[in-house]
Amino acid sequence: MKTKFLIQGPRDKDKLVSLFPFFIKLNEFFPDSEVNVIVDKGLEGVLELLPHKVRIYPLPESLNTIIGIHKFAVNVKDVFNIDHFFDFSFDFKGALTGFSFRAKNRIGEDCGGKKLLYTTKMGVAPHNTPIDLISINYLNTILESDMDDFFFKLPEIEDEEEDNVHELFENTKPNFFLLKNSKKNFYLWKELILLMDSGVVVIWDMKNLSFWQELKSHENLKVELIIQGEVEGLSFLPDLIEKSQYILTDDKYLAHACLFYEKRAFLFCEDDYTRINSNYFSNIDDLIITEDCDVVEIFKDGKKKEIRVMDEVLDLIHDVMKL
Known part of the structure; x- marks a missing residue:
């Protein structure tokens, strides 16, 4: 049976694109999993830029309340039997989202009243800690051992050979x-x-x-x-x-x-x-x-x-x- 994930995304675009390493590593360790992501409406376009597909659920502004989130969870019929929930909103509404979808393992920061809604409580990261670092720490909690260090760097450009002609949509590098x-x-x-x-x-x-x-x-x-x-x-x-x-x-x-x-x-x-x-x-x-x-x-x-x-x-x- 495939593993099912639910991720509550951050509430701004900078932090959302910073989660790309998390999504890529999640796909690497759980290639056959179902990944559902909830984001505030208007942010979904960022996730469409991922190199692989995830299931995106924009949360309308009218339901972006404590009462509305429960209603949203009831109405989204195709997200169920969630194994792991990650909260990257770091607010009470995000914590309530995982609880409302009845995720089995709910991972979030050990802070305030929201911590009562998590099953796995993480230490509060210092201010200005990059969210990609926080997210990988969260992901490590469900792995058998912490993943090796990694870094996505700018690609090195090699010199092009002369007279190397490509068709536009060939699998080879196009021009x-x-x-x-x-x-x-x-x-x-x-x-x-x-x-x-x-x-x-x-x-x-x-x-x-x-x-x-x-x-x-x-x-x-x-x-x-x-x-x-x-x-x-x-x-x-x-x-x-x-x-x-x-x-x-x-x-x-x-x-x-x-x-x-x-x-x-x-x-x-x-x-x-x-x-x-x-x-x-x-x-x-x-x-x-x-x-x-x-x-x-x-x-x-x-x-x-x-x-x-x-x-x-x-x-x-x-x-x-x-x-």
């Missing part, structure tokens, strides 16, 4: 990259794309489809554009990440998720970008800082450099990817 846009001005991307001499670009951008379609016929365009953003949701985005050579994005969480596919991501962000507090994975090294529609700085290997033209961004990509 396209993925560009996913959430909120950046379209004209920033257009300027960069028009500087490129060759290649295939897979575009994921729900906001600017008409602009991308128009750009496909631009007289100075030298790359092939494949528009993949006509559908809502991210269900097949992981497949594109896996096949991509590298990723350009303004989505912080996609950029971090790429690390777990052993892919390099270049993150376009504002100068108020904050690093994720992590113990088991690297942060993003390749940052392109923007103001409005202009690029102003790049970060490479932890070093900042002021830039004035988009050509320098292309130089950064070519240098890092050894193109």
Whole structure:
């Protein structure tokens, strides 16, 4: 009989993406298990970036109360006979979730009244302890022995052989990259794309489809554009990440998720970008800082450099990817 897990996720995106090492290791130790994850509605898109599938249950805001959680548990009919519950919300509502779903082993921190709802009580971690470290400590409690140490680091890029031609969706390494846009001005991307001499670009951008379609016929365009953003949701985005050579994005969480596919991501962000507090994975090294529609700085290997033209961004990509 397969092991069934229920995980109460954290209540913000930074901490949720920091749980990726936990989910990957859980899948490694229990490959045939059923993994159910409850997150506040609006956070489910982060979990769709995982390299493997989990069953996601968004908790509506209207039920995100002590009374509502019990009602939610009653109405979710396909989550039952839970063997292990992990609470990474660290609040009373999270503790109540595991209790309401009648999980056999309920793991949470030994703190306040909520500790009465757990069967396995963990010491309270010091302030600012990375949640990925806490989660692996929780996972170790159900293993025969603590797992070996590990770390997800940025992938090393090897020099490409010349004249190595690939088909777009072959199993071998393809010759396209993925560009996913959430909120950046379209004209920033257009300027960069028009500087490129060759290649295939897979575009994921729900906001600017008409602009991308128009750009496909631009007289100075030298790359092939494949528009993949006509559908809502991210269900097949992981497949594109896996096949991509590298990723350009303004989505912080996609950029971090790429690390777990052993892919390099270049993150376009504002100068108020904050690093994720992590113990088991690297942060993003390749940052392109923007103001409005202009690029102003790049970060490479932890070093900042002021830039004035988009050509320098292309130089950064070519240098890092050894193109």
